[in-house]
Amino acid sequence: MLAPLWILLIMLAVFVACIVLLRMPNGLALILAGVAGSLAGGQGVPVHHLVEGAFAYIDPIMLIASAMVFMASLEDSGALGSISRSLMIGLHRQPVLLIMGMTIFIMFPGMITGQSTATVLTTGAIAAPVLIALGIPRAKVGAMIAMSAVYGMIAPPISLPTMIIGSGVDMPYTGFELPLLIATLPLAFGVNLALAWPHLRRIDLQAVLPELGEDHAARYGFRLFLPLVLVAGLLAAIRLVPQVSVSIGVVLVFVIGALAGAVTGRRFNLASSARRSLRQALPVMGILVGVGAFIQILTLVGVRGMMVVDALALPSFWKFVGVSLLMPLFGAVSCFGSASVLGVPFLLSFLGHNEIVVGAALSMFAGLGDLVPPTALASFMAAQVVGEPRYLRVAKYTALPGIITALWAIGMILLANPIAKLIPR
Amino acid sequence: MARTSFHASRQALTAGATLLVVALVVTFSSRGFLQQHEVEVLHPSPALTRVFKLSEINPRLAGSPGDTDVYLYEGPGEGGTLLIIGGAHASEIAGTMTVALLVETLKVDAGRVFLIPHANASAMTHDEPQEAHPRHLVFQTAGGPRKFRFGARFTNPVHQWPDPITYVQPGSGTMLAGAETRNLNRAFPGVEDGYLTERVAWAITQLIIRENIDLSFDIHESSPEYPVINAIVASETSQDVASFATISLQSEGWEFALEPSPPNFHGLSHREWTDHTKTRPILLETASPVMGRLRGRTDADLAVIGKDVQYMKAARIGAINVPFDENGIRSTRTGSPSSTAWRATWPPSRRSSARSTNWCPTASSRWAAGRRPAS
Structure with a gap:
């Protein structure tokens, strides 16, 4: 049995070899790297652990699948294009306000669901054509959405x-609102304005509108947007009156939305739209399956513990460097896993340092994992x-904002106690 | 045309081979997963009065995976009533093993004792993905090997799914991560017709009320880096007996601390049993390296013996809250909960009290030696 x-190193070597030499899909490469790690750790081929780990992200996988089908339904019904047109017509005279409004608009599903991928696929997809029509390059728009x-x-x-970090130390999820707003809102406005600024110009509405496609709202009226209203309403109900909506999961909400989209706008074949969107999402879902098995083997053979203890053993300055690197890197495997582990x-x-402010800052490091390749879930979906x-x-384009976000989080940890004084009791 | 046909055949071959591999893996692995649904046989001591199901308290649990056995022991003399539950978190094996030990060895001279070894029976039927925990622990005894399940912290999602985005704790309105909906020790006092986990919590709370239980123990374990560890958590109503037990343990070399039950920790047994029943609740928390995020190689030996290289390193840098050396944690994890419960229940100064329960895990050495008491 080898040292962790x-x-x-063996697991990483096998992963890279599978990707580069054998051109395997990432998910399969991760599973084979897990098998290699298990063999090196003297655990044989533990089918039980590989299967169990592979199921770790079954909920996010189902969420991604259902959200993708919902987005395809909105797109094919004509709702997405019509919303983009309306936003552009309403805010084209104030591009800065448009960017700030778009930022809050894109963030909203994440704020109520706690999921970045669902955010990219819902409001991100609606905002994308508007931002592209403003003249911002596609890759930068993707970065803004991610x-x-x-x-x-x-x-x-x-x-x-x-919540995951808090529950690890039995800290109730109360008093986090202000630290989390300090952690996110200034950065969100600043980053998106900085990315968009070089491309902001006076918008020629007549030139831009044709790029946003046909106006289906004129033909179908408000019913075109019913799927969105339905999904937003159900998500709000889950959030605001959970006692009433206990049995409705987010996955079912997106499925209901997708079905509604098939009858409220332009006619399309929902089955083929679903097939198309699932084919697009399959690589990410495969990665999540592989990631689950990979982490389970890391834990089984003691590599996970070694990484955590070595990180904690770092001296004070290097601990900040360690948290800035390790949490996003682990977050690339799983943002929620990084928060927990x-x-x-x-x-x-x-x-x-005040635990509430530090908890909010640490969740930023974990969240950055969704931007770190090779998984880079948020960037992948935004692309x-x-x-x-x-x-x-x-x-x-997310690299520099990511670094700034990490520095911001370090600043929050260092200033945790003064920031905590602002929290209302 | 031929090229397209070759491509299609190759795709069909790949798909067929993949499906075959998946079918083989599913068949091979499913047997192991299903084994976790097989409930281990306990051999109650001769003092057992009766066994009943928790669904006797909450009929909505009948036939559900949350229903579980409640063991009742009644002594010949009059006395108080005691409840000890283990397995509220089924991965915290000190709880399930302590109560199993008591089920098989208990002798009651006065009063009544209720024991629930698998408080969250559903959580015993699965493992938490990515924790790489062992499925079973095997103990060699003179009567042959005995196998006990190693469960998970939460209710099996197969039995309670999907999780909401957030769990709003009934009554208090405290907001928690959605998965906590399946955490029995966040669901108290429970809801009669709520989620499966809430129904179990409600039944246990009602058991306490119906049976006028005087003193209640909820046995847990946590990671060595957790702040409240090797501790007795007591609310304002149980501080006196808990203080006595703590001092008694400390005087005999057990490193235990007394922690107050915070008034805003809603959903937890010690808080809600204080607020909703007349019992005196005590939660016991021993350290278990197999629970921790800092642990190295994860296997059954780590769960039972508790030696770990990474935790030794963590102890050297002061990252954990219990002494940890090459022998692991210096405590006996099933010994300390049962010893604590005994001391809290039967302090010498209270032996004459009509409400104290006179019981003793006298046969623990017999159990360990593998001589099974008659069922």
Whole structure:
């Protein structure tokens, strides 16, 4: 049986070899890397652990699948294009306000669902044509959507990474609203304005409108938007009156929305739209299956523990470097996994700083994982939404905002106690 | 044309092979997963009065995976009533093993004792993905090997799904992550017709009320890096007995601390049983490295023996809250909960009290030696 460090190196080598030499899909490469790690760790081929780990992300996988079908339904019914047209017509005279409004608009589903991918695929997809029509390059629009989705996921009222970190130390999810707003809103506005600024110009509405496609709202009226209203209403009901809506999951909400889309606008074949969207989402879903098995083996053979303990053993300055690198890197595997596995021990290691503010800051590091390749879930999905064939182009534009976000989070940890004084009691 | 046909055949071949591999993996692995639904046989001590199902309290649990056995022991003398539950979090094996130990060895001279070894029976039927926990723990005894399940913290999602986005704790309105909907120790006092986990919580709370239980223990474990560890958590109503038990344990070299039950920790047994019943609740929390995020290699030995290289490193840098050396944590995890419960229940100063329960896990050495008491 090898030391955990050697096992980790073997797993990484097998993963890279499978991708580069054998051109395997990422998900399969991760599973084979897991098998290699297990063999190196003297655990044989533990089918039980591989299967169990592969099911770890069954909920996000179903969420992505249903959200993709819903978006395809909205797109094919003509609702998306019509919303883009309306936004452009309403706000074309104030491009800065348009960007800020778009930022909040994109963040909104993340704020109420705590999920970045659902955000990219819903409001991100609606905002994309408008931002592209403003003259912003597709890759930058993708970056704006991905960053907004990550900030939306961290922002209140629902911040799942923060809840996960808090539940690890039995800290109730109360008092987080202000720290989470400080963590996200200024960055979201700043980053998106900075990305869009070089391209903002006076908008010639007549020139732009044809790029946004046909106006289906004129033909179908308000019923065209009923699927969106239905989904927003059901999500709000789940959030606001959970006692009444206990049995409705987000997956079912998106399925209901997709079915509604098939009868409220332009006629289309829902089955073929669903097939098309699932084919697009399959690589990401495959990665999540592989990631689950990979982490389970990391835990089984002791590599996970080694990574966490070595990170905690870092001296004070290097601990900040460690948290800035390790949490996003682990977050690339799983944002929520990073919050649980690294967020909780790091929260305990920063005792002395206000726990609520530190918890909010650590959830930002975990959220950044959705921007880190090779998974880069938010960037990957955003690239799909803006029609950018190479998601690394989107990821490139998220790099600097990501670094700024990490520095912002470090600042929050250092200033945790003064910030905590602002929290209303 | 021929090229297209070749491509289609190759695709069909790949799809067929993939499906075959998936079918083989599913067939091979499903047997192991289903084994976790097989409930281990306990051999109650001769003192057992009766066993009944929790659904006797809440009929809405009848036939559900949340229904579980409640063991009642009645002594010949009059006395108080005691409840001990384990397995509220089924991965915290000190709870399930302590109560199993008591089920098989208990002797009651006065009063009544209720025991629930698998408080969250559904959570015993699965593992948490990515934790790589063992499915079973096997103990070699003179009577042959005995196998006990290692469950999960939460209710099996197969039995309660989907999770809401957030869990709003009934009564208090406290907001938690959605998965906490399946956490029995966030669901108290429970809801009669709520989620499966809430129904179980409601039944246990009602059991306490119906049977006028004087003192209630909820046995847990946590990771060595958790702040409240090797601790007795007591509310304002149970501080006196808990203080006595803590001092008694400390005087004999057990490193235990007394922690107050925070008034805003809603959903937890010690808080809600205080607020909704007349019992004196106590939650016990021992340290278990197999629960922790800092652990190294994860297997059954780590769960039972508790030696771990990574936790030794963590102890050296001060990242954990319990002493940890090459021998693991210096405590006996099933010994300390049963010992604590005994001390809290039967302090010498209260032996004459009519409401104290006179019981003792006298046969623990016999159980460990593998001589099974008659069923």
